[in-house]
Amino acid sequence: MFLSEATASGPTFFYLVPLVVIIPLAGLLFNIIFGKWMGEKAIGWIGSLAAGLAFLVSVLLGISLLNHPEQVIVPFLEWISIGDFEVAWAFQVDTLSVTMMLVVSGVGTLIHVYSIGYMHEDVRFQGDPGRFRRFFVFMNLFIVTMMVLVSADSYLMLFVGWEGVGLCSYLLIGFWFEKGKDGIGNALAAKKAFVTNRIGDFGLLIALFIMFWTFGTLNFDAVFAESAQAAQTVIMAITLLMLVGVAGKSAQIPLYVWLPDAMAGPTPVSALIHAATMVTAGVYLITRSYPLYESVQQVQDIVALVGGITALFAATIAVGQFDIKKILAYSTISQLGFMVAAVGIGAYAAGMFHLVTHAFFKALLFLGAGSVILGIEHGHHHLEHSGSGDKGGGKFDPQDIRNMGGLRTRMKTTFWVYIVGTLALVGIFPFAGFWSKDEILVEEQILFPPAYWILIFAAFLTAFYMGRQVLLVFFGNPRSKAVEHAKESPALIKVPLIILAFLSAFGGILNLPRLHSFTIWLEHTVKVIHPLDFNIIAAVIATLVGLSGLLASWLIYSWQYQKLQDLPPAKRPDDPLRKWLGPIFTGLENKWWVDELYWAVILNPYITLSRFLAEVIDWNFWHDWFHNTVIARSFVRLANFLANVFDLGFIDGIANGLASITVRFAGSLRKIQTGYVRNYALTVFLGVVVIIGYLILR
Amino acid sequence: MPVTYYFVLSAILFTIGALGVLIRRNAIVVFMSVELMLNAANLSFVAFSQLYNTLNGQVLVFFVITVAAAEVAVGLALIVAIFKTKHSINIDELHELKQ
Numbered sequence: 162m163f164l165s166e167a168t169a170s171g172p173t174f175f176y177l178v179p180l181v182v183i184i185p186l187a188g189l190l191f192n193i194i195f196g197k198w199m200g201e202k203a204i205g206w207i208g209s210l211a212a213g214l215a216f217l218v219s220v221l222l223g224i225s226l227l228n229h230p231e232q233v234i235v236p237f238l239e240w241i242s243i244g245d246f247e248v249a250w251a252f253q254v255d256t257l258s259v260t261m262m263l264v265v266s267g268v269g270t271l272i273h274v275y276s277i278g279y280m281h282e283d284v285r286f287q288g289d290p291g292r293f294r295r296f297f298v299f300m301n302l303f304i305v306t307m308m309v310l311v312s313a314d315s316y317l318m319l320f321v322g323w324e325g326v327g328l329c330s331y332l333l334i335g336f337w338f339e340k341g342k343d344g345i346g347n348a349l350a351a352k353k354a355f356v357t358n359r360i361g362d363f364g365l366l367i368a369l370f371i372m373f374w375t376f377g378t379l380n381f382d383a384v385f386a387e388s389a390q391a392a393q394t395v396i397m398a399i400t401l402l403m404l405v406g407v408a409g410k411s412a413q414i415p416l417y418v419w420l421p422d423a424m425a426g427p428t429p430v431s432a433l434i435h436a437a438t439m440v441t442a443g444v445y446l447i448t449r450s451y452p453l454y455e456s457v458q459q460v461q462d463i464v465a466l467v468g469g470i471t472a473l474f475a476a477t478i479a480v481g482q483f484d485i486k487k488i489l490a491y492s493t494i495s496q497l498g499f500m501v502a503a504v505g506i507g508a509y510a511a512g513m514f515h516l517v518t519h520a521f522f523k524a525l526l527f528l529g530a531g532s533v534i535l536g537i538e539h540g541h542h543h544l545e546h547s548g549s550g551d552k553g554g555g556k557f558d559p560q561d562i563r564n565m566g567g568l569r570t571r572m573k574t575t576f577w578v579y580i581v582g583t584l585a586l587v588g589i590f591p592f593a594g595f596w597s598k599d600e601i602l603v604e605e606q607i608l609f610p611p612a613y614w615i616l617i618f619a620a621f622l623t624a625f626y627m628g629r630q631v632l633l634v635f636f637g638n639p640r641s642k643a644v645e646h647a648k649e650s651p652a653l654i655k656v657p658l659i660i661l662a663f664l665s666a667f668g669g670i671l672n673l674p675r676l677h678s679f680t681i682w683l684e685h686t687v688k689v690i691h692p693l694d695f696n697i698i699a700a701v702i703a704t705l706v707g708l709s710g711l712l713a714s715w716l717i718y719s720w721q722y723q724k725l726q727d728l729p730p731a732k733r734p735d736d737p738l739r740k741w742l743g744p745i746f747t748g749l750e751n752k753w754w755v756d757e758l759y760w761a762v763i764l765n766p767y768i769t770l771s772r773f774l775a776e777v778i779d780w781n782f783w784h785d786w787f788h789n790t791v792i793a794r795s796f797v798r799l800a801n802f803l804a805n806v807f808d809l810g811f812i813d814g815i816a817n818g819l820a821s822i823t824v825r826f827a828g829s830l831r832k833i834q835t836g837y838v839r840n841y842a843l844t845v846f847l848g849v850v851v852i853i854g855y856l857i858l859r
Numbered sequence: 860m861p862v863t864y865y866f867v868l869s870a871i872l873f874t875i876g877a878l879g880v881l882i883r884r885n886a887i888v889v890f891m892s893v894e895l896m897l898n899a900a901n902l903s904f905v906a907f908s909q910l911y912n913t914l915n916g917q918v919l920v921f922f923v924i925t926v927a928a929a930e931v932a933v934g935l936a937l938i939v940a941i942f943k944t945k946h947s948i949n950i951d952e953l954h955e956l957k958q
Contacts, residue, residue, distance in 0.1 A: 835954070836953075836954025836955075837950070837951055837954060838889075838950045838951075838953065839880065839881045839882065839883075839884075839889075839950070842880050842881055843881050846877060846880075846881065
């Protein structure tokens with residue numbers, strides 16, 4: 162339905178939708194052009210204002226949809242027009258895209274505000290205050306591209322945004338590109354994210370090619386309309402290749418490896434891009450393409466299995482990590498697995514609902530972790546300047562939870578919001594995660610039991626690693642001097658945390674059982690979903706699983722851990738599980754050697770092949786042999802032949818031969834010229850005789 | 860006396876003249892041989908004039924004698940000039956063009 166046809170009972174603001182892209186774009190251009198003469202505060206607030214206004218527009222769109230819930234398409238620009246082929250940049254406003262817009266701009270605004278405080282400190286800890294402006298430019302650029310992605314009305318515009326967010330992700334992971342291991346660690350992490358995403362995008366791109374080849378269009382509605390008549394195998398190919406793209410962007414097996422490394426970016430980036438919004442683009446893509454996925458049952462099962470296995474696999478790795486952000490990264494992968502498993506079985510409302518609540522509590526956890534890191538860095542700096550205590554120099558890792566402990570009393574606000582985020586993630590009643598995760602589990606139990614059991618176990622591990630993290634970070638006694646001197650973060654950081662904590666605590670009211678407001682809201686776009694009855698047994702099981710995970714973590718990391726503290730430091734294991742699980746824990750800690758496996762199976766052979774192609778095929782064969790030997794030498798030979806043999810021999814031979822023939826001929830003619838008059842007279846005489854003889858005899 | 864005799868005499872004189880031009884080395888003799896050939900021709904003219912009863916031949920003879928006189932003047936002048944440079948009138952020594 163187009164804008165002009167929209168008739169609604171209340172006010173509608175659909176024509177405002179281009180502003181969700183234009184406003185952040187204006188914000189970033191403003192910061193690029195005038196940022197040089199503005200202070201940090203001004204730059205930060207301009208960036209936040211741009212995100213905030215985009216949120217305001219999204220809210221207005223949401224209100225419009227409440228009055229007129231059907232999809233509206235707002236044409237904006239002609240992009241490509243070649244013959245019959247036309248691509249317009251049009252905005253699709255429906256309940257699904259506006260949900261994403263609200264999440265992106267809403268959580269995005271909070272993270273922008275948080276970043277004003279966080280980056281103020283971070284650019285100083287990292288020693289380059291000039292990079293403050295660049296951060297906000299990149300963040301606004303991310304909002305722009307993410308809005309392009311979610312507001313697209315065709316797969317092509319979606320792909321534009323898809324690549325755009327990939328670029329922003331790359332830029333922001335490598336924000337401190339000269340830092341990290343050996344000075345290139347962060348740059349390598351950024352490259353890894355970029356390349357892994359390219360592999361996924363390759364799949365998506367092929368899917369789009371097949372789609373265009375088969376249907377002749379990339380427009381959502383047109384594709385879905387055409388797909389009803391298409392062959393099953395074609396749809397299967399499209400959806401499977403799209404799943405490759407989803408695995409890349411949403412960090413699913415086997416392409417999830419980039420997300421933990423992406424933690425090299427500043428913490429607000431991890432919160433916004435690598436937890437709340439960009440990585441959920443894959444879930445959005447599957448939900449958006451639901452008419453395609455609904456028609457191939459086998460692919461749906463594959464999607465659900467990929468999601469479920471990812472959820473469990475990543476959760477196990479999270480148990481063995483010591484970096485506060487890495488734990489959250491694996492947790493994000495795991496939760497994305499939950500969402501993918503949900504949309505895989507057709508539980509689009511549950512998946513999208515979990516996407517929204519996850520955006521709240523995972524952004525909260527990341528920002529809380531950022532606050533913790535800042536506090537510890539404060540303490541570390543304090544120690545270095547006062548010149549006392551453990552002068553570990555640059556070796557001190559402010560993100561290692563083994564160095565933490567006891568922050569509960571030192572960073573009170575951070576502690577409480579972190580607890581809220583943890584409970585929401587674990588899924589304890591009545592926090593947001595309880596409602597969304599429960600909904601996923603109920604749907605899985607009915608529609609795809611294998612995934613249900615996997616997810617239940619993943620949920621247990623989720624509770625366990627979150628309990629472990631909270632206990633090691635906030636409880637017990639400080640395990641390093643820097644942590645003893647940790648200091649609570651400023652208000653600019655605390656306020657977004659508190660707002661997010663509020664959302665994480667009460668986000669569940671979006672889709673309470675019996676009301677199903679979110680499901681009904683989404684049903685206008687995703688026609689196949691239906692409200693589900695609340696299953697009290699499933700809810701109790703899920704809560705019990707969560708609680709038992711927390712209890713297990715408490716037994717190990719509070720009760721047992723205290724005993725370990727009495728041992729002398731040399732004998733004390735850094736984690737009680739290391740002793741009990743032995744090699745399994747080493748596996749967890751080393752991420753099951755997946756990176757090493759990829760290096761051994763794919764990267765090293767690939768590098769060897771590249772080196773072979775470069776050195777042997779290209780250099781030795783192509784350059785040395787073919788170019789130098791075959792082409793150059795034969796050319797020299799040909800030139801030699803032409804110069805020495807042909808030119809000197811043949812051409813010069815003709816010229817010289819003509820000359821010498823002439824000379825020789827002339828020499829023989831010279832003999833006639835005796836110089837004696839009578840000879841000439843004789844010749845004349847004979848000539849006359851001949852002429853007369855001819856005249857007489859003819 | 861038949862007219863043939865004149866032609867025979869004319870031919871003999873021409874042949875002697877031609878051989879003289881070709882064989883002799885003395886420039887004067889060569890010159891005289893040329894005169895002999897001219898006069899052989901004159902004899903033929905006169906003989907034909909007698910034979911066909913026309914005056915054309917006789918008129919032409921006068922022209923020939925006139926031209927011969929002029930030719931002798933030029934020729935002898937050349938021979939004198941040659942003798943002055945070479946101190947010889949042997950025409951075999953006149954082969955500078957060959958060098």
